[in-house]
Amino acid sequence: MKNASEALLEVRGLCVEYGSIRIVENVDLSLRAGERYALVGESGAGKSATARALIRLDGRARVSGSVRFDGVELMELSERQMATHRGNGVGVVLQDPLSALNPVMTIGEQITEPLRIRGVSRDVADKKAIALLDELGVANARQRLTSYPHEFSGGMRQRVAIAMALIAEPKFLIADEPTTALDSQAQDRVLTALDLVARERGLAVLIITHDLGVVAGFAERVGIMYAGRKIEEGPTARVLRAPAHPYTWALIGAVPRLGPVAARLPSIAGEPPSPARRPSGCSFYPRCKVAQAVCREVEPHLAPFSDEGWRVSCHIAAELAAGDAS
Ligand SMILES: Nc1ncnc2c1ncn2[C@@H]1O[C@H](COP(=O)(O)OP(=O)(O)OP(=O)(O)O)[C@@H](O)[C@H]1O
Ligand code: SF4
Ligand SMILES: [Mg+2]
Structure with a gap:
């Protein structure tokens, strides 16, 4: 029922x-x-x-x-x-x-x-x-x-x-x-x-x-998919203004925490992985500009990023948001 x-x-x-x-x-x-x-x-x-x-x-x-x-x-x-x-x-x-x-x-x-x-x-x-x-x-x-x-x-x-x-x-x-x-x-x-x-x-x-x-x-909410998985999801206005996932930054052509929303998806260097040959660890690892050693081995999972149901699948999303990832 x-x-x-x-x-x-x-x-x-x-x-x-x-x-x-x-x-x-x-x-x-x-x-x-x-x-x-x-x-x-x-x-x-x-x-x-x-x-x-x-x-x-x-x-x-x-x-x-x-x-x-x-x-x-x-x-x-x-x-x-x-x-x-x-x-x-x-x-x-x-x-x-x-x-x-x-x-x-x-x-x-x-x-x-x-x-x-x-x-x-x-x-x-x-x-x-x-x-x-x-x-x-x-x-x-x-x-x-x-x-x-x-x-x-x-x-x-x-x-x-x-x-x-x-x-x-x-x-x-x-x-x-x-x-x-x-x-x-x-x-x-x-x-x-x-x-x-x-x-x-x-x-x-x-x-x-x-x-x-x-x-x-x-749309009030947006979900971003990459290689068969949802890697970020949240209120549209917040996600597009300041995405939490490096792939979403690339997708909207924005510098993290800054940048206008491009009307169309710009091309991102490199190819998405074929579903048949997904890399281990984070699927975005081969294209990610801020990847860390852990990203190659350990697959990240969607986890709460902030309130309002904003979720992201990236090992270092919190550090990136705080501006202290190196
Ligand atoms: N009938 C099928 N048999 C085998 N593989 C398929 C089939 N349909 C889709 N695929 C594969 O599944 C993956 C996802 O395809 P899908 O059509 O869902 O992508 P999409 O995100 O909708 O892309 P687009 O933006 O081009 O519409 C692709 O790698 C595609 O080649
Ligand atoms: S988990 Fe690592 S490789 Fe994947 S998006 Fe985050 S920083 Fe980049
Ligand atoms: Mg389609």
């Missing part, structure tokens, strides 16, 4: 393996109702794999750990029960919007499908779709229902994908790079639309993005 103080989503020790390669390791995540959380990290860090694992979307992956959503352990559900949770409880906008839309079905058919399979009449479902598209800033929504995806711009297609994810009124939305493929104006507009509908519904949102401007403007 759900207890009133329980988080809407509570993930513990999530691991994802493809064959013998572990690409997501021991990720915890907790979201309250209505909260927005951004997951950030370089390409290949395991962000999408984490998102897919939460709703068991990837049949080929071996997923372990606990995912409690709204008081229900999703890992224990049958495939059929899980299908009900997707869409109904959790809406998803996947990373590649083009592949998410069916080119030979009209926009209206696609948006209303989640309702239609639950037995909602076409008329009622269409009305709901029109209202939602309207809310998402799609002009002439009624007429647009009979259009096909290729008749829509990238930004409009992304709104359609968001409408599909929200039509069944989930409490939680996973949006994997919802604006990455768009030009910056379209990005802003789609994000503003998403912000509005999320606010209106008190939706909890897990947004995955490369864009720190998006993180700063949209």
